[in-house]
Amino acid sequence: MAALAVANCRRPQCANPIPAALAAERLCLGHFLDEAFLRADHTLDRCREGCAINASELEWLLADALAVVNNLDDEMAQPDPEMRDRMLELLLILANLQEYVAHHSIRLEYLA
Numbered sequence: 001m002a003a004l005a006v007a008n009c010r011r012p013q014c015a016n017p018i019p020a021a022l023a024a025e026r027l028c029l030g031h032f033l034d035e036a037f038l039r040a041d042h043t044l045d046r047c048r049e050g051c052a053i054n055a056s057e058l059e060w061l062l063a064d065a066l067a068v069v070n071n072l073d074d075e076m077a078q079p080d081p082e083m084r085d086r087m088l089e090l091l092l093i094l095a096n097l098q099e100y101v102a103h104h105s106i107r108l109e110y111l112a
């Protein structure tokens with residue numbers, strides 16, 4: 001019985017399985033990290049430039065992405081060393097972002 005089909009990553013031409021921690025994002029670990037890096041870098045740049053930050057984007061980064069990385073850490077007994085490095089790097093960027101938000105007055109914009 002294949003009642004519980006394991007979905008694959010939603011990116012075109014990616015057949016990698018989705019880890020449980022990423023079920024909501026429907027991305028494999030590699031693609032999730034790509035996306036999280038892009039979004040974190042972009043948001044951090046906007047913070048430093050004094051631009052308004054999209055509130056839901058910030059929340060996604062500081063709540064969802066952070067939770068995902070923490071869950072993945074528990075889920076993977078023996079993570080791929082390269083993936084592990086990238087996860088740690090992402091955690092560092094998210095920590096910088098959190099720090100920045102805590103110590104600077106940033107403008108949030110609330111879009112739908």
Ligand SMILES: [Zn+2]
Pocket residue numbers: 009010011014015016027028029030031
């Ligand atoms: Zn993928």
